[in-house]
Amino acid sequence: MPYSLCFLLFMLGLYCAVVKKNMVKIVIGIMVMEYAVNLFLIMLGYRTGGTAPIIDKGQLEAGTGQFISSSVDPLPQALVLTAIVISLGSLALLISICIRVYDKYGTFDITQIRRLKG
Amino acid sequence: MSIPLPFFIAIPLVVGFLLPAFGKKGKAVATVLANLVTVLLLVFAVASIGKTEVYEIGKWSIPLGINLVLDGLSSLLLLAISVVSAAAMLFSVRYMERYTAKIKYLSLFLLMVAGMNGVVLSGDIFNLFVFLEIASIASYALVGFGCENEELEASFKYMVLGSIASILVLFAIALVYGNTGTLNMAYISKTIQNSGLNAGLKFALALFIVGFGLKAALVPFHAWLPDAHPSAPAPISAMLSGVLIKSLGVYSLVRIVFNVFGVSVSVSWVLVALGVLSMVIGVFLAVGQWDLKRLLAYHSISQMGYVVLGIGIGALILARNGKVEWAALAILGGLFHLVNHAVFKSLLFLTSGSVEMSTGTRQLKEMGGLVERLPFTRTTCTVASASIAGIPPFNGFWSKLILVVAAIQAGFLYLAAVTVIVSLVTLISFLKIQRYVFLGELPENLRQVKENKGSMLVAMISLACLCVLMGLLVLVPGLKQAILDPAVKVLTDGLNYSADVMAM
Numbered sequence: 001m002p003y004s005l006c007f008l009l010f011m012l013g014l015y016c017a018v019v020k021k022n023m024v025k026i027v028i029g030i031m032v033m034e035y036a037v038n039l040f041l042i043m044l045g046y047r048t049g050g051t052a053p054i055i056d057k058g059q060l061e062a063g064t065g066q067f068i069s070s071s072v073d074p075l076p077q078a079l080v081l082t083a084i085v086i087s088l089g090s091l092a093l094l095i096s097i098c099i100r101v102y103d104k105y106g107t108f109d110i111t112q113i114r115r116l117k118g
Numbered sequence: 119m120s121i122p123l124p125f126f127i128a129i130p131l132v133v134g135f136l137l138p139a140f141g142k143k144g145k146a147v148a149t150v151l152a153n154l155v156t157v158l159l160l161v162f163a164v165a166s167i168g169k170t171e172v173y174e175i176g177k178w179s180i181p182l183g184i185n186l187v188l189d190g191l192s193s194l195l196l197l198a199i200s201v202v203s204a205a206a207m208l209f210s211v212r213y214m215e216r217y218t219a220k221i222k223y224l225s226l227f228l229l230m231v232a233g234m235n236g237v238v239l240s241g242d243i244f245n246l247f248v249f250l251e252i253a254s255i256a257s258y259a260l261v262g263f264g265c266e267n268e269e270l271e272a273s274f275k276y277m278v279l280g281s282i283a284s285i286l287v288l289f290a291i292a293l294v295y296g297n298t299g300t301l302n303m304a305y306i307s308k309t310i311q312n313s314g315l316n317a318g319l320k321f322a323l324a325l326f327i328v329g330f331g332l333k334a335a336l337v338p339f340h341a342w343l344p345d346a347h348p349s350a351p352a353p354i355s356a357m358l359s360g361v362l363i364k365s366l367g368v369y370s371l372v373r374i375v376f377n378v379f380g381v382s383v384s385v386s387w388v389l390v391a392l393g394v395l396s397m398v399i400g401v402f403l404a405v406g407q408w409d410l411k412r413l414l415a416y417h418s419i420s421q422m423g424y425v426v427l428g429i430g431i432g433a434l435i436l437a438r439n440g441k442v443e444w445a446a447l448a449i450l451g452g453l454f455h456l457v458n459h460a461v462f463k464s465l466l467f468l469t470s471g472s473v474e475m476s477t478g479t480r481q482l483k484e485m486g487g488l489v490e491r492l493p494f495t496r497t498t499c500t501v502a503s504a505s506i507a508g509i510p511p512f513n514g515f516w517s518k519l520i521l522v523v524a525a526i527q528a529g530f531l532y533l534a535a536v537t538v539i540v541s542l543v544t545l546i547s548f549l550k551i552q553r554y555v556f557l558g559e560l561p562e563n564l565r566q567v568k569e570n571k572g573s574m575l576v577a578m579i580s581l582a583c584l585c586v587l588m589g590l591l592v593l594v595p596g597l598k599q600a601i602l603d604p605a606v607k608v609l610t611d612g613l614n615y616s617a618d619v620m621a622m
Binding site for chain 2: 017079
């Protein structure tokens with residue numbers, strides 16, 4: 001069930017990016033897609049009632065088996081952290097291009113920004 | 119001497135971030151430094167030919183840590199990237215003088231090179247994604263570098279489609295991690311061999327094909343390329359068409375399909391269909407163009423079709439358990455065309471930049487008779503046109519010949535016929551360039567144009583020499599065994615990749 005909601009979020013973002021005419025809305029759609037994928041990655045490693053994946057000395061001496069079966073998976077969290085930084089970079093560039101385009105054309109409507117064709 | 123693999127990524131990355139520190143006064147120093155980096159990378163790439171090695175970052179062993187893998191295919195791509203980037207960087211020395219922020223351009227250029235080197239060297243799919251994003255974000259910024267109306271519009275379009283492609287790839291990576299529990303390519307491949315493909319992995323493969331297909335601008339996904347490539351400054355068009363769509367798109371796609379998931383008949387047909395569609399639709403859209411760079415950009419789509427078609431035929435033969443030699447021949451044709459296309463298409467974009475800089479226009483109808491005024495540009499452009507149209511003895515002829523022979527040998531007579539016809543249409547459109555740009559009447563306002571000298575000329579002439587000489591890569595057995603055969607073997611070995619990497 002959570003996975004299908006996450007997929008729904010992804011499809012909403014894709015719909016927004018493909019259908020909307022306003023540049024800022026397209027950017028919002030792309031970011032919704034990005035967050036849906038990040039959410040999906042987090043859910044992959046999530047475990048209901050799991051502990052934080054930090055092992056202390058007592059647990060290490062008692063054997064790692066019990067720790068592994070109770071902690072959440074830390075790897076997707078590291079991936080999401082990286083993915084968030086990357087999407088921040090591309091978001092900043094997207095928004096700055098939007099601002100420059102608005103300066104030049106005076107509109108955010110992509111149907112009116114059509115000098116390139118052929 | 120063995121070169122540590124991180125140098126390929128670290129050197130351009132570090133220098134790229136150092137360059138803005140020079141400020142406006144240090145522009146000449148920064149330019150020299152950037153050129154030194156690209157030449158150094160070229161030397162490194164030549165020195166790493168024929169080597170296979172795995173570098174474990176921080177000494178963490180393979181499934182735990184990040185690792186870089188150098189094999190035949192990676193070193194072929196590294197060579198192509200460094201040749202084109204050295205030539206384009208040399209060309210920029212003079213060409214970029216008319217832009218105001220040359221140092222920013224140089225550092226973005228080096229970031230893009232670092233990203234592409236990272237993509238071809240990366241041994242796990244998440245790092246592949248990270249480097250892919252580094253190269254893509256640098257290229258989005260470079261496409262809009264001129265900050266004029268058309269450039270910004272093209273950059274936005276490219277960025278939207280590029281971001282969607284990246285997100286699809288990230289989604290596919292998440293699915294792969296969820297289903298196999300590892301991110302290392304060799305270990306994913308091993309898990310898939312043991313337990314087979316389930317529905318989640320099949321969906322991930324489809325997402326990979328769409329995502330990398332968007333990056334490679336194969337035909338249903340090509341909408342951004344004809345806008346983005348002409349809008350960039352000429353050396354960047356050369357980099358984008360020459361190597362970016364190959365290392366980000368085709369290399370990643372081929373690596374995932376052949377070495378991680380393993381070829382199957384249905385996926386091979388998808389590759390063949392993408393190849394044929396790109397080839398035919400790209401070339402027919404190209405013939406009708408009147409903007410010089412736009413025409414060249416459509417030809418990039420068409421020529422990438424050749425590459426994917428060759429590799430697709432090879433995959434089909436492998437998936438049907440046909441003769442490995444036949445598959446190897448088709449893949450050889452595809453990969454050789456990939457390298458050839460990197461050289462002649464970047465040369466064509468550089469000559470178009472030279473023409474644009476001299477005349478101030480890109481419209482074919484406004485030019486003519488430039489053979490008197492731009493003799494060197496004309497000669498190099500003719501060499502490159504002959505290469506792309508497949509006229510012997512230039513390099514494009516040999517790779518197209520191999521592709522046709524491989525298609526006939528494997529029984530795809532229709533595909534061979536289509537390849538030849540597309541080649542003829544390519545010839546027609548390049549005769550059009552010769553006719554309208556260099557021959558005919560010289561318009562009154564272009565009487566005074568001057569040939570571009572210095573670094574631009576050196577870059578164009580050295581690429582033109584490569585176009586003439588690269589036929590030797592298949593004709594001289596020693597060179598073929600050293601450069602092309604290891605790359606082909608990586609693909610024909612398919613899933614043995616995981617065992618190879620673990621044994622290194």
